[in-house]
Amino acid sequence: MRRNPNSNAPRRKTYTTKETVDFIVVGSGASGGIMARELSRAGNSVVVMEQGPRMAPEDFEHDELKYRNLSGITNSPVTNPQTFRRDESQKAERVSGRNPLTYARIVGGSSAHFNANFWRLHEIDFIEGSKLGPIAGASLVDWPITYAELEPYYTKVEWEVGVSGLAGSSPFDPWRSKPYPMPPLPVKSSGVLFERGARKLGLHPYPAPLAINSIVYKDRPPCVQCGLCGGFGCEVMAKSSSVWTVIPEAEATGKCEVRSDSYVYRIGMNAAGKATGVHYFDKNKVEHFQPARAVVVCANGSETPKLLLNSATSSAPQGLANSSGAVGRYLMFNKGGGAQARFEQPLNEYKGANVTRILHDWYDSDPKRGFYGGGGFDARSGGPLTWGQNVPEGTPTWGPRFKEYLESYTYWMNCSGHGTSLAVESNRIDIDPELKDAWGVPAIRVTHKDHPDDLKHANWLVQRAVEIMDAAGAKQIDPGEVGASSGGVHLLGTARMGNDPSTSVIDKYHRTHDVKNLFLCDGSSMVTSGRGQPTQTIEALAFRAGDFISRFARAGEI
């Protein structure tokens, strides 16, 4: 009998701050968990630093108010505030009631609260710069790696972390070396209607690949179809979040400690220009220093650049690993557009995994459209509390007709388009000159303005969503509004990889160009945005980076 490592596990390894460990991994999310597993399985001593607490399965709740409105497990605008502005001529201000950039602040990071849509990038994603560039006002460049180099690691994600799906069902899928280890989850009414409408239009919807168990897999149960994936932790452990998958496996090596409630605010450096460890606050806001031979930052696309910029030294006054000036720049969110639609009979979208059907017919950018941009669609549900906040145009916001609208909740679904965002140099994360967080650490300032092509593409996606829902037989369609982005949860591109140290932050092995024993791996590494579901790519990059970093360590090249 295999022992599930999530409960009553053998006593976990701990290190003292007097010990110099081989690696510190900052962040325990999609990439940090995998990095910890790969490095510790390679025989290295590892300490994972996580800002937030460690939650057990029974700590997660189906509480939409707490998780979607009160920062229950995400960075809070009260304790972790940020500011936002459109361009550098403006003074950045705090946004009322929320942060522009949102991520989960618990062990498992955003892999704990994601929707679990696991889309691979396609071959074109890695070479769009040479195929479609240049684009005025953007920095569309090729990745320093290809799909073929990443494919084995995509497969590793699917089998090691756990992804359900139906290989070969989409004519637009990139090639793959193995099928999914689990069959797809059962379709729900939104998936059936989405498929019906799309097929009528000659499109090719197919079962959604999801990082959710559809059968018992790796000692974790199948999904119980509770309906609350995005924004929530999965208390049954069916969602393939790092906290249930790779982190227990890292700890099982006896070489890895996950240190929760530990907020890293600066990377230590010596006179030789090498990282020496990390400075952090513990749960009681007491400062410590953990020494290490190397540091791997997997803190997400917002916290990674923040940490580098807050780690400036006299010899690196613009921030660590920032000789290119690219740290924090090229921030991408994944711009999207869609429609909500009402049908004759109840769908009950609050039941079942959030997504069951997707399509990639419009994945590639087509110059004939007159703008850059590509995307995918899914049929998607939303929780009732979130849904009830807004009404379609023409529906009263109060009174008997508003009440009638509330009564129609179970008849609605979303057709959501997820698309590209162009890398723009001026879209960036830097440090606010005045604002500090609850620990006294200088806070994030976001500067962002959509590239015009992103807005055109988002509007194009809305039109396609309306067509699909109309073909599906919707009685009422509420097209989404496309407005200027004011933040996001996909935090990409802010420490981009590249071969040229003058234009990128890390090389193709995730080593920073400037600091030999400092590595970065998360959404910040991505060179282009993909089409809206970045987590599988982030995890594939982490498996690949962990592989190479382990080799460097064995060869004494760190």
Add this chain to the structure above:
Amino acid sequence: MDKPIPSRRQFMAAIGELASAGWIAMNWPQIAFAAEKAGHDMKGMDMGGSSHTALTTLTAAEAAEVEAIANLIVPGGAKPGAKDARVIYFIDNALGSFFVGQLPAFRAGLTEFTNSFCTKFCTSNKSFSAASEAMQTAWLHEEEKTPFFAAVRRLTVLGLIALPKYGGNSEYKGWNLLGVEDNHSWAPPFGFYDIDYPGFEPYPGTKPYTA
């Protein structure tokens, strides 16, 4: 005889000690159901929750005015409205805990709302809540673009749909209005349209395959 339903924590602890995968498949729906039932009851203490059934933030007079507005936003009738779902207790709880920062502006807005109403309509210090429904409705149309109305509306919707532990959605009446059943796990078919789904039909030229 029905099987006894262990506590949520007992269920969760058991997950780590499972003897077989089959055990999970056989037992999980029951586990999850019991777990969530307990979870609704026990969580949220740090956010002002747990059976909030008395006013602790608003005065009785303030609450009467706010409840009157809320019950125009989601009126009662054949199906429950804001008053039936005891939304006022959610609003009171929220403004005294997780939305306490909004309380000063809310109070100022309420004062302006009632004073303006009185200035225009009161002949004998009659309050908004004591006015006729027609008069209330007419006044709310005049106020519906104000930040105060937006705040009451948002709180009303949240109070209608958030878990009962926060004070509103009494006896899940808000969920009943929306057609949402209180359960933790579901099995297909989920809705009308997936009942007769014939299965995924592959496209010409594709060869779906599984492990």
